[in-house]
Amino acid sequence: MRLAASFLIGLVFGVGIVISGMANPAKVLNFFDVAGAWDPSLIFVMGGALGVTFIGYRLVWRRRAPLFDSQFHIPARSDVDLRLIGGSALFGVGWGIAGFCPGGALPALGTGIADVFWFVGALIAGMLSTRAVITFAPIRTALQK
Amino acid sequence: MIATEFTPLTSLVGGALIGLATVGAMLALGRIMGATGILSGAVLPTSWRDWSWRAAMLLGMAVGPAAYLAVTGQWPAISIPISREMIVVGGFVVGVGVTLGGGCTSGHGVCGLARIARRSLIAVPVFMLGAAASVFVIRHVVGG
Numbered sequence: 001m002r003l004a005a006s007f008l009i010g011l012v013f014g015v016g017i018v019i020s021g022m023a024n025p026a027k028v029l030n031f032f033d034v035a036g037a038w039d040p041s042l043i044f045v046m047g048g049a050l051g052v053t054f055i056g057y058r059l060v061w062r063r064r065a066p067l068f069d070s071q072f073h074i075p076a077r078s079d080v081d082l083r084l085i086g087g088s089a090l091f092g093v094g095w096g097i098a099g100f101c102p103g104g105a106l107p108a109l110g111t112g113i114a115d116v117f118w119f120v121g122a123l124i125a126g127m128l129s130t131r132a133v134i135t136f137a138p139i140r141t142a143l144q145k
Numbered sequence: 146m147i148a149t150e151f152t153p154l155t156s157l158v159g160g161a162l163i164g165l166a167t168v169g170a171m172l173a174l175g176r177i178m179g180a181t182g183i184l185s186g187a188v189l190p191t192s193w194r195d196w197s198w199r200a201a202m203l204l205g206m207a208v209g210p211a212a213y214l215a216v217t218g219q220w221p222a223i224s225i226p227i228s229r230e231m232i233v234v235g236g237f238v239v240g241v242g243v244t245l246g247g248g249c250t251s252g253h254g255v256c257g258l259a260r261i262a263r264r265s266l267i268a269v270p271v272f273m274l275g276a277a278a279s280v281f282v283i284r285h286v287v288g289g
Contacts, residue, residue, distance in 0.1 A: 002173070002174070002197075002198060003197055003198060003201040004201075005169070005173040005174075006173070006174065006197075006198040006199075006201035006202045006205065007201040007202065007204060007205040008169075008205060009166045009169040009170050009173065009174075009178070009202055009205065010166070010201065010202035010203060010204060010205020010206040010207075010208075010209075011205035011206070011208055011209060011212060012162055012165055012166040012169065012205075013162070013163055013166035013167075013178065013202075013205070013206055013209070014205060014206035014207065014208060014209020014210070014212070015159075015162055015209045015212050015213055016159045016160065016161070016162025016163035016164075016165070016166060016209075017159065017163060017206070017209060018159070018209050018210050018213050018221035019155055019156075019158060019159035019162065019213065019221070020155070020156050020158075020159025020160050020162075020163065021149075021152060021155070021156055021159065021222075022159070022163075022250075023210075023221060023223055024149070024221070024222055024223050024224060025223070025224070025225045025226065025227060026147040026149050026222075026224040026225070026226050027149045027222075029226065029227075029280055030146075030147075030148070030149045032273075032276045032277045032279075032280040032281075033146075033280050033281070033284055034277065035281060035284075035285055036146065036284055036285065037146055037147075037148050037149070039149045039150070039151055040151065040153075041149075041151055041152045041153060041156040042156065044152075044153045044154075044156040044157040044160060045156045045157070045159055045160035045163070046160060046254065046255075047157065047160060048156070048157040048158065048159070048160025048161040048162075048163070048164060049160040049161070049163040049164040049167065049254075049255045050160075050164065050255060050258055050259055051161070051164065052160075052161050052163075052164025052165055052167070052168060053164040053167045053168055053255050053256065053259035054259045056164065056165070056167070056168030056171070056172075057168060057171055057259050057260065059168075060168060060171045060172045061171075063172075065175065066171065066172060066173055066174055066175035066176075067172060067173045067174075068173055068174055069174055069175045071175060072171070072175035073174075073175050073176050073177070074175075074177065074260070075177065075247075075257075075262065075264075077247075077264060078262070078263040078264060079264070080263065080264060080267050083245050083246070084245075084246055084247065084264055084267060084268060085246075085267065085268075085271055086245060086246075087241070087242045087243065087244065087245025087246025087247065088242065088246035088253070088267070088268040088269075088271040088272040088275065089242070089271050089272065089274075089275040090238055090239075090241055090242030090245065090246070090275070091238075091239055091242030091243050091246055091249060091272045091275065092242070092271065092272035092273060092274065092275020092276040092277075092278070092279065093238055093242070093275045093276070093278070093279040094234075094235045094236070094237070094238030094239035094240075094241075094242055094279075095235070095239060095250075095272065095275070095276045095279070096235075096275065096276040096277070096278070096279025096280040096283065097227070097231055097234060097235030097238065097279055097283065098227060098231065098232050098234075098235025098236055098239065099225065099226075099227060099235070100232075100235070100236070100239070101180070101239065101249050101250045101251075102180035102181050102184060102239065102243060102249045102250075102251070103163075103179075103180035103249060103250055103251035104250070105236075106180055106184065106203060106206045106207070107206040107207060107209040107210060108210065108223055109206075109207045110206070110207035110208055110209055110210040110211055111210045111220060111221070111223055113223060113225070115225050115229060115232050116223075118229055118232050118233050118236065119232050119233070119235070119236040120236070121233075121236070122232070122233045122234075122235075122236025122237040122239075122240065123184075123236045123237070123239055123240040124184070124188055124240065125236075125237055125240060126236065126237040126238065126239060126240020126241040126242075126244070127181075127184070127185055127188065127240040127241075127243070127244045128188065128189075128240075129240075129241070130240065130241045130244040130245060131185075131189070131244060134244075134245075
């Protein structure tokens with residue numbers, strides 16, 4: 001049940017992403033190109049997603065626990081640090097270069113287009129190498145002391 | 146540069162479906178529906194129980210385009226006006242950025258803003274401005 005629900009949730013997300021245009025780099029890049037071929041459609045994606053989530057989350061949180069787990073897993077951090085700001089800025093720059101964000105690219109893998117696989121491969125490489133640096137850099141610094 | 150049509154209605158419907166899935170993930174699993182978090186947990190698994198739902202969800206996502214094809218009779222429009230080199234560079238930079246920043250458009254943009262989370266209220270305008278600046282430089286400074 002838990003895995004069937006997960007699959008279905010992924011499917012609804014994937015269909016939403018491809019209908020919305022978030023999986024289409026031409027559309028995404030035109031959204032950010034206010035000085036050129038501006039296409040404001042993605043404002044409506046954000047509006048639809050946020051409206052439903054804002055209300056839906058509050059309805060779900062009336063429950064004591066989710067259906068298939070004993071507790072909700074909600075990020076507790078609220079500190080704003082340089083890593084958050086710098087990382088988000090870098091993400092934006094990369095999004096503007098490639099036209100894909102992770103949520104746009106993952107469903108697009110299902111089209112079989114080779115460029116999407118190149119993007120996701122590079123995305124995972126970027127994630128893993130950053131994780132490796134974050135994990136091992138403090139250890140190395142500690143060992144050198 | 147490829148001109149794209151303004152599609153407020155289909156984009157709103159697509160967005161609402163993204164929202165529905167996001168609420169579903171909270172209802173069923175108690176989880177934030179962030180593509181970054183789901184993918185990184187699937188690539189670096191901690192347990193079978195934690196890996197299996199991520200894999201099932203990613204599989205569901207990838208079936209999305211085929212479901213769209215089954216209903217509409219055509220593949221979703223995906224046009225990529227960028228060279229493969231730029232795709233790879235952009236992908237790597239996105240991977241570094243979302244790992245440091247702890248989320249992307251779905252995690253910070255949808256879930257975080259809906260929770261009114263402080264970190265997301267900072268992250269979202271920063272990455273939107275970053276993307277706009279990046280597109281401006283590529284199209285109007287370098288390419289112009």
